[in-house]
Amino acid sequence: MKCNNCGGNMGLEDLKCPYCGTPNPFAEKHQEDMRRFEKEFAATKEEVVTANKKRAGRNTSLILILVLILLDVGAVIFAGISSDIAYSIKEKRIQAQADQHMENILALLEEGDYCGFSAYYSANSIYYATSGTDLEDYSAVHGAAGRYRWLLQDLEKYISGNSYSFRKESMSRTCAYMAENITKLWNVEDQYSYRQEIYLAPDKLSYIQDMRERVSLLLQTYAGLTEEEAGSLGDLSQGRIQKILEERLVSTDEE
Amino acid sequence: MKNKKSREKAPLTAGRFLYRLISVVLIAVFLIAVAAGIAQIRDRLDMDDYDYYDEAYYLRTLRNEDFAGLLEMTQDDARAGKEYTGDIPECRAVARYYEAAVFFHAYEKAGEKDRAALQKQRMERFESEAGEYAYYTEKIDALFEKEP
Numbered sequence: 001m002k003c004n005n006c007g008g009n010m011g012l013e014d015l016k017c018p019y020c021g022t023p024n025p026f027a028e029k030h031q032e033d034m035r036r037f038e039k040e041f042a043a044t045k046e047e048v049v050t051a052n053k054k055r056a057g058r059n060t061s062l063i064l065i066l067v068l069i070l071l072d073v074g075a076v077i078f079a080g081i082s083s084d085i086a087y088s089i090k091e092k093r094i095q096a097q098a099d100q101h102m103e104n105i106l107a108l109l110e111e112g113d114y115c116g117f118s119a120y121y122s123a124n125s126i127y128y129a130t131s132g133t134d135l136e137d138y139s140a141v142h143g144a145a146g147r148y149r150w151l152l153q154d155l156e157k158y159i160s161g162n163s164y165s166f167r168k169e170s171m172s173r174t175c176a177y178m179a180e181n182i183t184k185l186w187n188v189e190d191q192y193s194y195r196q197e198i199y200l201a202p203d204k205l206s207y208i209q210d211m212r213e214r215v216s217l218l219l220q221t222y223a224g225l226t227e228e229e230a231g232s233l234g235d236l237s238q239g240r241i242q243k244i245l246e247e248r249l250v251s252t253d254e255e
Numbered sequence: 256m257k258n259k260k261s262r263e264k265a266p267l268t269a270g271r272f273l274y275r276l277i278s279v280v281l282i283a284v285f286l287i288a289v290a291a292g293i294a295q296i297r298d299r300l301d302m303d304d305y306d307y308y309d310e311a312y313y314l315r316t317l318r319n320e321d322f323a324g325l326l327e328m329t330q331d332d333a334r335a336g337k338e339y340t341g342d343i344p345e346c347r348a349v350a351r352y353y354e355a356a357v358f359f360h361a362y363e364k365a366g367e368k369d370r371a372a373l374q375k376q377r378m379e380r381f382e383s384e385a386g387e388y389a390y391y392t393e394k395i396d397a398l399f400e401k402e403p
Binding site for chain 1: 274277278281282284285288289291292293295296298299300303319320321322323324326327330331332333334335353354357358360361362364365398399
């Protein structure tokens with residue numbers, strides 16, 4: 001722009017003409033405008049920054065809530081499958097000792113300690129982890145041994161004459177339970193009809209047969225079964241076996 | 256510092272209150288679910304480690320002359336690697352004596368001499384292992400003197 005007095009060049013921000021010193025009427029107005037603009041700019045900037053901060057704060061809150069919801073879903077799933085996790089840990093522990101268990105189990109079977117064999121399975125939770133190990137091959141023997149063990153436990157209680165199970169009021173229930181175990185022991189093959197070649201291999205069957213012979217003998221000796229009855233346990237119905245036991249076993253109240 | 260102060264003084268609006276409430280509830284649900292899961296796993300694993308059969312339990316069963324119960328306990332107490340301390344081995348020997356006696360008398364009555372002799376040997380072994388509780392073997396023998 002030109003000075004009104006001398007016509008010299010001067011800038012908008014120059015308060016006076018640099019050549020003649022005449023005051024510049026536009027400079028003051030310009031500076032005032034600039035101050036106003038700066039103020040407005042600062043206010044707008046502050047507004048934008050505040051709005052952005054608010055939006056960012058809201059977004060952060062929403063993200064946090066979302067993360068917490070996801071964590072909750074994960075935690076609830078974890079709680080739901082915690083039993084499976086525990087079983088899986090158990091299974092791994094048992095499988096890590098599978099060789100030792102196998103050795104102990106074979107020793108018990110060789111001794112003819114079928115009750116010990118069955119109890120060993122339970123005490124060491126082996127049934128959790130037989131899948132895929134050699135222990136699985138003994139599933140049918142284990143099934144039979146469980147029945148054999150429960151049956152012998154009842155007979156041993158009867159012999160010791162020291163059990164509530166053989167009092168009048170519980171006699172019938174005990175005989176029903178014994179009859180069920182006898183029937184299941186004699187029909188164990190039906191429960192392991194799949195993979196028979198493994199579960200019911202000759203060596204496994206010989207253990208099962210030995211258990212049956214022992215039970216027959218013990219029932220003859222202590223429950224008063226005749227040789228014929230003891231020899232035909234596999235052919236008798238569960239109800240018939242129960243009836244025979246109820247007839248022959250003497251309740252401890254009567255002794 | 257200024258920011259902190261202004262934040263602290265920020266009024267608790269309904270939205271902010273709701274946000275805090277939801278956060279607290281979600282954190283509580285998370286902590287409870289995780290704690291329940293961990294407790295469940297620990298319980299399942301501890302269940303295996305828990306030992307029900309201590310010396311007092313063995314002795315109580317023996318003194319009650321519950322030989323069948325003692326044998327059941329002896330069989331069930333079969334955790335791999337467990338060491339039997341105190342008088343437990345003697346109590347277990349009495350239980351095993353009873354088990355052998357059950358079979359001995361059955362084999363003897365059936366005239367199976369070899370098997371009976373094998374059970375007799377076991378009875379003698381367990382009697383010697385029963386130590387100071389060996390007198391219970393006489394009580395066991397008396398059980399078999401009764402005619403069924």
